[in-house]
Amino acid sequence: MQRSTRTFTVLLALIVGASCWAVPYFQENSKNSGDQQKQTDKNKNKKSDKDKDKDKDKNNKDESPFGAGKINLLHSSHTSDTASAGFNGLTGLTPSGEVEAKKLKEPATGDDFNKAEQVSFIGVKASSLKKFIQEGKLNTAPAKTETASPKKS
């Protein structure tokens, strides 16, 4: 009798314990399936948005309020060391002019960070700016608080 009571108690405790562990697991799973559903809905919406964009483009073409579109834009030369620049410097863009999703997801490299650091040091000397403004017969802003110059790390 005593032995069966102990066994029953142990089993009961195990069942209670197991259910306690299982609850968060099931909650997580149901959350994930909810997320998946959301993702599917999102994809569906994206598709319908694309269709809408197509219609929009069609409407824009029909309106043409700025003439017949005879202007050819100028293409300038590009630097030889830039991998992104192709034959006409529009590599990495979709035909509609958007950045390819694959390119957007790529992380910046160490070289990109070095170049960004170089950009962070770009600035103009106050004397050069003053001269430039005077030569162009432009205006200088009234004096105000000094330009913030955060420490470069």
Add this chain to the structure above:
Amino acid sequence: MNKTNLCFATVLLLLAGTLPARAQFGDIFNGINKGRQIHEATQEWTPEQEEAVGRASAAKMIHVFGLYNNSSMTNYVNLVGNTVAQFGTRPVQYHFAILDTDMINAFAMPGGYVFITRGTLANISNESELAGVLAHEAAHVDGRHLEKIVRGKKLTGLEVQTGADVGASQVGGVAGLAAGLIDQYATQAITTALTQNYGSDKERDADKAGMDFAARAGYDPAGLRNFLSMLAEAANNPANKQATGMLNGKTHPPLKERVSKLTTLSATYPAGGQVLEKRYRLNVNFGTGSAAAPATASATKSRKKSTSSK
């Protein structure tokens, strides 16, 4: 013996009872962590934080398009940019750089990192147009537009992650912002700048404030309008779709809509202002290596019509 059994059962039940508490504590810790991140998201960035996010965003922008290496042209763009940016309302150290792409666009990152594309420079016809474009971007920085969008996204809790979840090896943290969070902000900034519209209110504000900066600096206030007017016509040519597609409706409101609003806005300013076509031509010259498709007669005619010569 019965007592022993009772004790044993009690201990087992108590142990079982602590298990849900484990989950509860986890929730509490997650809540505290999210609360901390929401608190960070509601705070306006300090100059150091803005600079750190701006630089990380600049690295990503450079990764996508490449940097155009021409120190004299970059210096000229910086002189024009700083001439208009000095009329901003808050002290920011601006860095203007040129992206190596024929796409027509310009981007303002937090911390005063402003990018203009090589394609934009090739199609601008005078300094007042360049001033108009750069002033519009400086107005975005001055109004913390991208920062507000990025912080707003964090507040929705849609993309709250801990720093450990994202690759942040290249980015160092600054006071109040962990390295992982800076990397996340930079990713969001770039994604927003390259795939989304800032919103009509922010674009209208930037057009208005930008025109004000340019006019106060002594430039023809219609510079941006004139450039966009030429682009609106060019965008009707299917051959230009790839170069103008992003600017025309994707990252900014449609060109014709902006031209219309800018025309109304420019009428509120006194006529005149410097155009400086000659100085622009002297400083922005892509040389003989240019793979240029020459502008047609109608393009030249259209530009002359839209710019007041000075």
